[in-house]
Amino acid sequence: MRYPFADRVKMVKSSAVRELLSVIQRGDVISFAGGLPSEEFFPVQDVKKAYDRVFASGPKAMQYGLTEGYTPLRDLISEKMGRKGIESKTENILLTTGSQQAIDLFSRIMISPGDTVLTENPTYLAALQVFQSYEANVVPVEGDQEGMDPEDLEAKMKKLRPKFVYVVPTFSNPEGKVWSEERRKQLVELAHKYNVIIFEDDPYGEIQFHEDETYTPLAVMDEEGTHVLYTSTFSKTVVPALRTGWVTGPFQVIRMMAQAKQSADLHSSSLDQQALYYLMEDFDLESHIRTLRKEYYKRMLIMQDYLKGLNDPNLSWTEPKGGMFLFLKLEESINTTAVLMQAVENGVAYVPGAPFYVGNPQENTMRLNYTHSTPDKLKLGMDRLAQVLSRLKKPSDEPIIF
Amino acid sequence: MRYPFADRVKMVKSSAVRELLSVIQRGDVISFAGGLPSEEFFPVQDVKKAYDRVFASGPKAMQYGLTEGYTPLRDLISEKMGRKGIESKTENILLTTGSQQAIDLFSRIMISPGDTVLTENPTYLAALQVFQSYEANVVPVEGDQEGMDPEDLEAKMKKLRPKFVYVVPTFSNPEGKVWSEERRKQLVELAHKYNVIIFEDDPYGEIQFHEDETYTPLAVMDEEGTHVLYTSTFSKTVVPALRTGWVTGPFQVIRMMAQAKQSADLHSSSLDQQALYYLMEDFDLESHIRTLRKEYYKRMLIMQDYLKGLNDPNLSWTEPKGGMFLFLKLEESINTTAVLMQAVENGVAYVPGAPFYVGNPQENTMRLNYTHSTPDKLKLGMDRLAQVLSRLKKPSDEPIIF
Numbered sequence: 001m002r003y004p005f006a007d008r009v010k011m012v013k014s015s016a017v018r019e020l021l022s023v024i025q026r027g028d029v030i031s032f033a034g035g036l037p038s039e040e041f042f043p044v045q046d047v048k049k050a051y052d053r054v055f056a057s058g059p060k061a062m063q064y065g066l067t068e069g070y071t072p073l074r075d076l077i078s079e080k081m082g083r084k085g086i087e088s089k090t091e092n093i094l095l096t097t098g099s100q101q102a103i104d105l106f107s108r109i110m111i112s113p114g115d116t117v118l119t120e121n122p123t124y125l126a127a128l129q130v131f132q133s134y135e136a137n138v139v140p141v142e143g144d145q146e147g148m149d150p151e152d153l154e155a156k157m158k159k160l161r162p163k164f165v166y167v168v169p170t171f172s173n174p175e176g177k178v179w180s181e182e183r184r185k186q187l188v189e190l191a192h193k194y195n196v197i198i199f200e201d202d203p204y205g206e207i208q209f210h211e212d213e214t215y216t217p218l219a220v221m222d223e224e225g226t227h228v229l230y231t232s233t234f235s236k237t238v239v240p241a242l243r244t245g246w247v248t249g250p251f252q253v254i255r256m257m258a259q260a261k262q263s264a265d266l267h268s269s270s271l272d273q274q275a276l277y278y279l280m281e282d283f284d285l286e287s288h289i290r291t292l293r294k295e296y297y298k299r300m301l302i303m304q305d306y307l308k309g310l311n312d313p314n315l316s317w318t319e320p321k322g323g324m325f326l327f328l329k330l331e332e333s334i335n336t337t338a339v340l341m342q343a344v345e346n347g348v349a350y351v352p353g354a355p356f357y358v359g360n361p362q363e364n365t366m367r368l369n370y371t372h373s374t375p376d377k378l379k380l381g382m383d384r385l386a387q388v389l390s391r392l393k394k395p396s397d398e399p400i401i402f
Numbered sequence: 403m404r405y406p407f408a409d410r411v412k413m414v415k416s417s418a419v420r421e422l423l424s425v426i427q428r429g430d431v432i433s434f435a436g437g438l439p440s441e442e443f444f445p446v447q448d449v450k451k452a453y454d455r456v457f458a459s460g461p462k463a464m465q466y467g468l469t470e471g472y473t474p475l476r477d478l479i480s481e482k483m484g485r486k487g488i489e490s491k492t493e494n495i496l497l498t499t500g501s502q503q504a505i506d507l508f509s510r511i512m513i514s515p516g517d518t519v520l521t522e523n524p525t526y527l528a529a530l531q532v533f534q535s536y537e538a539n540v541v542p543v544e545g546d547q548e549g550m551d552p553e554d555l556e557a558k559m560k561k562l563r564p565k566f567v568y569v570v571p572t573f574s575n576p577e578g579k580v581w582s583e584e585r586r587k588q589l590v591e592l593a594h595k596y597n598v599i600i601f602e603d604d605p606y607g608e609i610q611f612h613e614d615e616t617y618t619p620l621a622v623m624d625e626e627g628t629h630v631l632y633t634s635t636f637s638k639t640v641v642p643a644l645r646t647g648w649v650t651g652p653f654q655v656i657r658m659m660a661q662a663k664q665s666a667d668l669h670s671s672s673l674d675q676q677a678l679y680y681l682m683e684d685f686d687l688e689s690h691i692r693t694l695r696k697e698y699y700k701r702m703l704i705m706q707d708y709l710k711g712l713n714d715p716n717l718s719w720t721e722p723k724g725g726m727f728l729f730l731k732l733e734e735s736i737n738t739t740a741v742l743m744q745a746v747e748n749g750v751a752y753v754p755g756a757p758f759y760v761g762n763p764q765e766n767t768m769r770l771n772y773t774h775s776t777p778d779k780l781k782l783g784m785d786r787l788a789q790v791l792s793r794l795k796k797p798s799d800e801p802i803i804f
Binding site: 008111112129241 | 408464466502536629643666
């Protein structure tokens with residue numbers, strides 16, 4: 001039977017890269033591909049204790065819960081947001097199945113087919129997929145290492161009347177870059193001037209390598225709390241399997257997202273949410289995050305030092321100040337998608353940069369994750385990657401198959 | 403700021419009834435409103451043991467998982483489906499955040515605005531909300547206690563070329579009815595004849611009061627496995643807070659739903675899925691389900707006997723053969739939505755039947771849940787409800803405010 005799928009799924013591209021990467025997760029390939037935190041630092045026993053408290057609290061803990069999420073956890077997140085300078089009451093907080101669901105629910109209530117969404121370029125691949133699945137007109141804004149170019153941004157806000165601007169201003173995915181304070185201010189000002197909502201995706205904000213630096217969330221700059229939706233997650237700081245993220249912003253928008261969530265899945269796992277609440281009570285999450293920052297910084301430096309040691313003038317990247325990724329640019333003639341199979345055969349994987357781009361991709365880029373592999377594996381994986389790259393320099397007997 | 407929401411949210415009606423019902427959950431009101439299983443039978447210690455096994459299995463259990471869900475649990479569900487006569491390989495099974503998410507993901511990949519969906523009338527309220535949120539043209543099919551009328555169904559399949567037919571053939575929500583075997587066959591035959599997909603929602607199938615009766619799932623009758631999507635959940639048989647449902651059907655459709663799920667939330671809680679896997683290994687779920695059947699049957703009989711004892715010729719209902727609800731029809735002049743506030747003031751709540759209808763609702767109906775309240779509370783709640791109903795028979799001094 002030919003199944004009569006909806007128009008919106010015609011926008012979803014099947015990805016050969018994803019198929020390949022899902023295969024390699026089984027072998028002994030060292031993967032720099034996924035956006036995975038390190039399992040060594042998972043606080044397994046603390047999470048277990050938190051669950052024990054959930055079960056000790058009795059059967060009511062296992063009943064259906066509220067769509068908005070477990071209220072005491074929303075209270076704690078409200079306090080946590082307050083410490084960051086983001087004023088959000090409990091009623092302005094919606095718990096989601098990871099921050100991915102926050103992106104999806106927001107898109108669902110905002111995007112009619114053909115509506116414009118402005119993004120950085122490159123930007124988070126799975127956000128682009130969401131926007132495309134709602135048939136948005138995704139338009140990239142020019143930018144550099146400081147953030148979006150305010151002139152191009154203003155021109156596009158004026159001309160295209162976008163529904164919203166999607167940004168990852170702190171340790172972006174895939175570039176690992178940080179917006180300057182100036183550019184943040186300009187974005188928020190323009191959002192107010194043209195009445196455009198900003199969706200600030202901040203999954204990595206806590207993984208900050210230089211504690212003396214300040215990266216002000218856009219949600220803090222939006223003083224009236226009218227123009228910024230802010231989302232984050234416990235996936236990178238506690239454990240991913242809990243699938244708990246949150247989103248905060250204007251009540252009218254959060255309420256609409258909660259209505260959408262009610263039809264999407266009634267509510268997320270409330271056992272996970274209750275366990276997170278007890279974990280935040282009993283466990284020193286701040287100190288745990290300091291450990292992660294230190295360890296991930298070390299790993300980033302191992303990767304970066306390795307790259308520096310290659311002394312290859314054709315390699316370039318911006319040193320990540322936090323987050324989980326280093327975005328590597330190779331010489332222009334190299335197509336990293338075409339090279340991926342060779343890399344995998346040589347025991348190392350990455351994500352080609354192309355799918356992170358809107359429009360014309362820079363095919364000579366790759367995203368490398370440095371958080372998941374142990375220092376030893378990091379070095380070994382980089383050895384393998386360097387072998388592949390050095391082979392590309394020599395004229396090859398074999399044709400490259402695209 | 404006026405937020406420029408998408409067209410699809412204009413289809414979402416805000417519900418005064420839901421607001422009211424969410425308030426009463428706090429007080430000492432006895433609620434027959436929610437579709438809640440009984441907390442007394444939650445196997446809390448067994449669920450705890452299952453989680454203990456997850457934590458003992460080490461940190462990998464807490465990493466990101468597959469969008470399709472935890473493979474060993476999908477294997478077990480595949481076997482479980484096999485025992486029901488539904489052939490489904492592991493690759494044809496997608497785990498979801500409750501079966502609500504299965505309804506949502508399926509709608510998402512099938513419905514373009516204006517597409518027709520055929521349903522029973524009345525039918526599951528939150529499914530209607532999903533279809534409306536994707537701007538479907540929801541068309542009810544005539545029917546009776548046996549199921550949809552095949553003539554009307556065929557006429558509508560022919561004329562309207564629906565994307566799919568949504569049915570809850572076994573212990574429907576809200577009516578608690580069971581389709582006859584004959585009507586099931588006719589639906590499946592018509593689906594094949596007109597190449598229409600059936601979405602079979604079976605959250606209550608396990609809660610069957612008469613073990614000697616056979617209710618064949620539509621998915622069993624669809625021998626080639628081409629025309630039926632089947633969804634069910636652990637929410638009613640284990641505990642709701644785990645939020646784990648599944649959907650099975652043609653691989654091409656399941657794969658498309660998995661792609662949609664990837665952008666919706668990457669994956670559901672994999673801790674919950676792993677715990678369910680261990681629970682199914684260690685716990686006698688079948689025997690637990692037998693207990694639930696027996697206890698819920700008792701509660702249904704308490705409610706029904708109470709209603710019979712009222713000797714009111716204006717009350718009518720069909721005896722539920724399973725599931726969680728009794729659907730009560732009152733005399734025609736009574737609007738149960740208008741009466742709800744009085745009932746709540748008298749310490750009892752229900753869901754008015756109206757929102758379960760497509761088009762013209764029967765305002766004189768209410769859905770009563772008999773699974774959540776203990777036998778004592780059931781009787782007390784029915785006393786309170788009967789008081790309200792008897793007051794309605796007397797001419798009132800106060801105007802009824804709509």
